[in-house]
Structures are given as C-alpha cells and as structure tokens.
Amino acid sequence: MKTFCGRANPTTGAMEWLEEDENYDYHQEIARSRYADMLHDKDRNVKYYQGIRAAVSRVKERGEKAIVLDIGTGTGLLSMMAASAGADFCYAIEVFKPMANAAVKIVEKNGFSDKIKVINKHSTEVTVGPDGDMQCRANILVTELFDTELIGEGALPTYEHAHKHLVQEGCEAVPHRATVYVQLVESKRMWSWNKLFPVHVEAEDGEKIIVSPSEMENCPGVPSVCDIQLNQMPSNDFTVLSDVVTMFSVDFSKPVKSASTYYRVQLQPVKSGKAQIVLSWWDIDMDPSGKINCTMAPYWVKPTSALQWRDHWMQCVYFLPNEESVFQGENVYLTAYRDEYSVWYKLQKAREEENKADVHVESPVCRCQAHLLWNRPRIGELNDQNRTCQYIKSLMKVLKTDSVCLCISDGSLLPVLAHYLGAKQVFTLENSAVSCSVMGKFLKANHLEDKIKIIEVRPELLTSSQLEDKKISVLLGEPFFTTSLLPWHNLYFWYARTAVTMHLASDVTVLPQSASLHVMIVEFQDLWRIRSPCGTCEGFDVQTMDDMIKERKEPWSSSVDGISSYC
Structure with missing residues (x-):
C-alpha cells in the first residue's frame, strides 16, 4: 500500500504530494521528535521508577499479583521499570507501529519478553478476556500521556476508557494525580x-x-x-x-x-x-x-x-x-x-x-x-517597533515620488509603509486566499483599499496586465512566507525575484539586496539532548546500540538499573 504526504516546497512555495510506501522509514521522524529529550529527563525517569516501584509494593502487600497496564509505552521503558520492580506481568500498548516494533526489540534485548506483551493498538481497541489482548484487567495503570498543557495528547478520554474497560476498580495509578x-x-x-x-x-x-x-x-x-x-x-x-x-x-x-x-x-x-x-x-x-x-x-x-x-x-x-x-x-x-x-x-x-x-x-x-496567517512569533515580529523603524529607514533611502513598488511576502505591512513614505503606486503579491483576505481587511481599516492593489497569484504566473503594464522600480520583501519551516526557506524570495524578472525595470532596486547564511559550532548545556544518544547518570546505565548504527538510524537510548532503550 502506498500513501501520499503533502509537503510545502520551501524553494518554490508550492504544495507537493510525495509518495511513500509501507517501507517508509519513520525512524528519522522519531529521531527528530522529542523522544530523546524525554528519555534524557532524569527527574522524570527517576520519579516514574520510584512511583512504579511503590505501586507494585502496595499491590504485593495486599497479597495480589501486580498486573500492569502501560498505555502509550513508546520504547517500553515504563513497562520494563515495572517488570524490574517485581510486576508479575505488563501489557504495553503502543498504537504507532514503528514505535511498537522498536519496543518489541527493546523488551526482548533486555530479557523481559516473558513478562511484557507489546500490543500494537489504540487503547480503546484493546480487548480483555481469555481470547482478548489482555487476559484480565490490570490493577496498576501506568501512563505518560501528557503534554505541556497536560491534556493535549488525549489523556482524559484515554483514562476514561481505561477505567471503564481495562483496569480494576480502585487500581493503583502512576502518576496518581x-x-x-x-x-x-x-x-x-x-x-x-x-x-x-x-x-x-x-x-x-x-x-x-x-x-x-x-x-x-x-x-x-x-x-x-x-x-x-x-x-x-x-x-x-x-x-x-x-x-x-x-x-x-x-x-x-x-x-x-x-x-x-x-x-x-x-x-x-x-x-x-x-x-x-x-x-x-x-x-x-x-x-x-x-x-x-x-x-x-x-x-x-x-x-x-x-x-x-x-x-x-x-x-x-x-x-x-x-x-x-x-x-x-x-x-x-x-x-x-x-x-x-x-x-x-x-x-x-x-x-x-x-x-x-x-x-x-x-x-x-x-x-x-x-492568527491563521501569522503565528505568534510573527505577530510579535510585526509589533517590534525597532524592526519597523529599520524598514522605514531603508525604504526612505530608495523610494522616490515616481516609484512603482511590488511587495512579495505573505501578509506583510511593507506595502502600507511604502505608500505612506511616498511611493507612486504599490502592488502586493499574495500567494494564498487567507493572506489576500487579511491584507484586504488591513487596507480597508486604514482606508487604503484604493491605494494599494492586492494580486493573488504565484510569482511565475504574474502578468503585465495585473501590474497595469507598469515596470517595477522597487521590489520589496521582508521576506516572510507561511511555507517556510526554517529561516533559510525564506530564500524563496530569491526564486520569486527571478520569476518576476520580466516585470522589473532595468534600474530596479531590490530590498533585501542580498542574503548570507552564517554558521557556528556551539556546545549546548541542555538543548543537545533533543537529538542525542543518552549519556550516563545516577541510576541510568545507558548504552547505544551497535545494530542501530549499522542500520544508519539515529540512535538514542535510556535505561533504568540496566534497562537499555533505543529507537
């Protein structure tokens, strides 16, 4: 089976559909996520291990077998913590198949295959019974379903379902609250x-x-x-x-x-x-x-x-x-x-x-x-009066009373600045219906709808008639484009400038005139953990897997008392 993934081309700004088959390697996607940062979180890992160990002890003290349900197991780390803490059996649920496959290998490598069953399903699809995914309901519920907002990853409906169908009444929970x-x-x-x-x-x-x-x-x-x-x-x-x-x-x-x-x-x-x-x-x-x-x-x-x-x-x-x-x-x-x-x-x-x-x-x-066109950093950028003053100074140096300006950016205020600073005529090229709509509202709010012309078209499709047969003497860009994921993706401006060459006057002024990319090698105190193999810390004996290196995957690992984990 083949699937298509839509991605914006940062060079042309166009949406492209790329074909991926069932063998698509998701490991790079996982390695670029925050899994590594999470596994480097010593405080989190130690506290989870302490909580799991305490929960297993409480169940054992009641004379019961400790049956653990780990929802969203990821690498299987929390399940292996439970197994090493004395749990009799663990059901480790992971809906993301590449991650579930990794968990199976990790559990096997660490010698817990007889105590941990990895279930590649959404928890709401798991069945309980003699012929089900789980033989019986669990009496210890372990999860790490939290994001910065606590509930953004669906923790509440997942817990609601688990209490109704997968765990015993009065179960132990880690975390408890x-x-x-x-x-x-x-x-x-x-x-x-x-x-x-x-x-x-x-x-x-x-x-x-x-x-x-x-x-x-x-x-x-x-x-x-x-x-x-x-x-x-x-x-x-x-x-x-x-x-x-x-x-x-x-x-x-x-x-x-x-x-x-x-x-x-x-x-x-x-x-x-x-x-x-x-x-x-x-x-x-x-x-x-x-x-x-x-x-x-x-x-x-x-x-x-x-x-x-x-x-x-x-x-x-x-x-x-x-x-x-x-x-x-x-x-x-x-x-x-x-x-x-x-x-x-x-x-x-x-x-x-x-x-x-x-x-x-x-x-x-x-x-x-x-708010759909501009993300929060972008709104903050537009509110930076010092930044606006720098644009005003630059425009004042190049604008003349007969200047015809074309702005190529998504939802930029440069066209308004150019008009207020004396340009004869101003056009703004908008690539999307949303940016056209937002700019139209701004122009109307400032009584400029008859002063600045909005053109909704891609740069390579721009026609002379849309520019009223005028040649552009000043080409402007911040540049800012909604298709840019990384700073250098804004070099799309260079592509756009090339695409409209036929509409430019021979003595055109282009702002920005040039771009440069600077790099430097740094040592981070913390940020490196997002994409790095784990090191060694108290209670965590971590190792990187040679077989993952041989497969040219990006490795990361974490362990608790000799439990090693990788993806």
Missing part, C-alpha cells in the same frame, strides 16, 4: 504575540498610524496553547498580579471524566495592573502521599530547586480574551474551561457575575484569519 497551577500577569511582550499594536510611521507629511481591523482587535486568537520555556523569560518581561493558585486536579486512580467542564477560583491581585496573561504549569504526584513529585514550576516559584531542563514539557501562556484592569486587594474570578484536549480562560471582575461562570464559553477560534 496531576495538579494545574495558574498565575495572573501583565506582560507587554507576551501580549504582543496575540494582538497587533498600532504601527507608527514617521512620514514627511506627518505621523501615520497603521491600525488593525476591528475584528482582529476583538478576535480571541487560536485555541492552541502557547507553550514556552518560562525559565528563559526574564523577570522584567512581566509583572506578577496574583499569587500562584491551584486551578484544578485530576486523580488518575479513580474514574476520569473527559466531558467539557469548568473550574473557577477567586483571586485577590497583589498588585494593580492590566490582566492580560494567565501563566500555567502542572505537577504530578507519583504516589498517593505526594512525596514523589515531578513539577514543571518556573524558577520564581521554586527558586531554591535545581531545575530540570525539559523541552518535551514546558509551561503555558494563555491569552485572556481582552486585557482587564485589576486593582490590588479587589476580588476577581478566574474561570478555566476545558474540553477533552485543551484549556482556555476568562477573567470576571464583578461579584454579580459570579454565577455566570457556569455558562460554557466556547474555545477560542480565530475569526479574523490573521
């Missing part, structure tokens, strides 16, 4: 990732201001969480407005409900300011007593703790629908709404609104299309 924490802050930097600020342009005839369309001003943005390394965020980039509070907890040893719901807490601001951002993170208790705890708390919450570097789990930035002024000592109410996979927040100030929190608020969905 998860707790989500929040803190209200004001941050111009983080707020600039979601809302476009007015752009100020100093022109010869006075200051001009580029404003956003009203629908973008009122747009809640996109539902996906903004996950970042808050430990890399300087303390002067945000103002704390509230103490850290617990938003909600989930007990994984009991039946879990995945249906949409909400949680509400009362906050009393410790400082007056503009509430814009909800910062959030979670921790997990591996045991019922909470003595074995793994936390994602940022540096200002746990200032005395040695922080574990993690790229597979970070912290969350949630944007409130609108910024709200809050005052020190005044009660406010923060509501977290969630569905099966995501969380979003709303702040309420007035006490009379207290009972309105139970009205379900829909997940934020972009209505203005700008």
Whole structure:
C-alpha cells in the first residue's frame, strides 16, 4: 500500500504530494521528535521508577499479583521499570507501529519478553478476556500521556476508557494525580504575540498610524496553547498580579471524566495592573502521599530547586480574551474551561457575575484569519517597533515620488509603509486566499483599499496586465512566507525575484539586496539532548546500540538499573 504526504516546497512555495510506501522509514521522524529529550529527563525517569516501584509494593502487600497496564509505552521503558520492580506481568500498548516494533526489540534485548506483551493498538481497541489482548484487567495503570498543557495528547478520554474497560476498580495509578497551577500577569511582550499594536510611521507629511481591523482587535486568537520555556523569560518581561493558585486536579486512580467542564477560583491581585496573561504549569504526584513529585514550576516559584531542563514539557501562556484592569486587594474570578484536549480562560471582575461562570464559553477560534496567517512569533515580529523603524529607514533611502513598488511576502505591512513614505503606486503579491483576505481587511481599516492593489497569484504566473503594464522600480520583501519551516526557506524570495524578472525595470532596486547564511559550532548545556544518544547518570546505565548504527538510524537510548532503550 502506498500513501501520499503533502509537503510545502520551501524553494518554490508550492504544495507537493510525495509518495511513500509501507517501507517508509519513520525512524528519522522519531529521531527528530522529542523522544530523546524525554528519555534524557532524569527527574522524570527517576520519579516514574520510584512511583512504579511503590505501586507494585502496595499491590504485593495486599497479597495480589501486580498486573500492569502501560498505555502509550513508546520504547517500553515504563513497562520494563515495572517488570524490574517485581510486576508479575505488563501489557504495553503502543498504537504507532514503528514505535511498537522498536519496543518489541527493546523488551526482548533486555530479557523481559516473558513478562511484557507489546500490543500494537489504540487503547480503546484493546480487548480483555481469555481470547482478548489482555487476559484480565490490570490493577496498576501506568501512563505518560501528557503534554505541556497536560491534556493535549488525549489523556482524559484515554483514562476514561481505561477505567471503564481495562483496569480494576480502585487500581493503583502512576502518576496518581496531576495538579494545574495558574498565575495572573501583565506582560507587554507576551501580549504582543496575540494582538497587533498600532504601527507608527514617521512620514514627511506627518505621523501615520497603521491600525488593525476591528475584528482582529476583538478576535480571541487560536485555541492552541502557547507553550514556552518560562525559565528563559526574564523577570522584567512581566509583572506578577496574583499569587500562584491551584486551578484544578485530576486523580488518575479513580474514574476520569473527559466531558467539557469548568473550574473557577477567586483571586485577590497583589498588585494593580492590566490582566492580560494567565501563566500555567502542572505537577504530578507519583504516589498517593505526594512525596514523589515531578513539577514543571518556573524558577520564581521554586527558586531554591535545581531545575530540570525539559523541552518535551514546558509551561503555558494563555491569552485572556481582552486585557482587564485589576486593582490590588479587589476580588476577581478566574474561570478555566476545558474540553477533552485543551484549556482556555476568562477573567470576571464583578461579584454579580459570579454565577455566570457556569455558562460554557466556547474555545477560542480565530475569526479574523490573521492568527491563521501569522503565528505568534510573527505577530510579535510585526509589533517590534525597532524592526519597523529599520524598514522605514531603508525604504526612505530608495523610494522616490515616481516609484512603482511590488511587495512579495505573505501578509506583510511593507506595502502600507511604502505608500505612506511616498511611493507612486504599490502592488502586493499574495500567494494564498487567507493572506489576500487579511491584507484586504488591513487596507480597508486604514482606508487604503484604493491605494494599494492586492494580486493573488504565484510569482511565475504574474502578468503585465495585473501590474497595469507598469515596470517595477522597487521590489520589496521582508521576506516572510507561511511555507517556510526554517529561516533559510525564506530564500524563496530569491526564486520569486527571478520569476518576476520580466516585470522589473532595468534600474530596479531590490530590498533585501542580498542574503548570507552564517554558521557556528556551539556546545549546548541542555538543548543537545533533543537529538542525542543518552549519556550516563545516577541510576541510568545507558548504552547505544551497535545494530542501530549499522542500520544508519539515529540512535538514542535510556535505561533504568540496566534497562537499555533505543529507537
């Protein structure tokens, strides 16, 4: 069987469908994921091992056999932890076939084939019974189904199904519980990732201001969480407005409900300011007593703790629908709404609104299309006034009263800058319907729809009639293209510039005039772990597999008390 994968060609910007057969090597995809970073997470691994060992002991003390269900086993590491901790049998479920195949080899290599059965199915398809995938229900549930938002990988529906069909009532769970924490802050930097600020342009005839369309001003943005390394965020980039509070907890040893719901807490601001951002993170208790705890708390919450570097789990930035002024000592109410996979927040100030929190608020969905065209770093880039000033200085050097400009970028504000700085005529080439729509709204909001012409066409298909038979004297680009995955993919501008050569005047000015790619060799303290074989650390005797090297795969490995793992 053959499958087709759609991929954007960064050179031409075109969508290409590449044919892959059943022998497609997914190992490179896995090696480029965060599996290695996860397996390098010593704190995570040690805490899981301690929790599993404690759970097995509790079951044994009751005189029962320890039957483990490991959902999302990946390399099989957690199942092998359980087996080495004395579990009688483990069912290791992994839906991704290449990963399941790797788990089978790893389990066999480490001598646990008689105690671990790898099941290549989604957990909701697993059957229990004499002729089923599992002979009986498990009494220990082990999972690692969490992302930065905790529930984004479908942990809740998976737990819900497991409790109904795959584990015994009152089972042990590792982790035992998860707790989500929040803190209200004001941050111009983080707020600039979601809302476009007015752009100020100093022109010869006075200051001009580029404003956003009203629908973008009122747009809640996109539902996906903004996950970042808050430990890399300087303390002067945000103002704390509230103490850290617990938003909600989930007990994984009991039946879990995945249906949409909400949680509400009362906050009393410790400082007056503009509430814009909800910062959030979670921790997990591996045991019922909470003595074995793994936390994602940022540096200002746990200032005395040695922080574990993690790229597979970070912290969350949630944007409130609108910024709200809050005052020190005044009660406010923060509501977290969630569905099966995501969380979003709303702040309420007035006490009379207290009972309105139970009205379900829909997940934020972009209505203005700008959040679909621009990702959050891009919106932050457009809000960088220093960057805008550099473009203005460059344009002022080349623009003349008779300049005819063509801008080639996706959803760029350069056409507006060029018009305000005195260009005679401005065209902007947009490759997609979304960028055309967003630019059209911007031009209308700034009363420029008759001043700047939008052309929706690929560069190689541009015609003279679309340019009104004019030759381009100034070709502009930031460059920014939505098809670019890596910085050098923006060299698509060079391809586009070549494609429109016939429309350029003989003395055309091209901005940017050139590009250069710089490289340097560095030693990372932590980031190297994302794509690296594991080293050696306390309790982890790690080795890299020679057979994987011979097969020219990218190896990585992890172990607990002699358990080695690779992909």
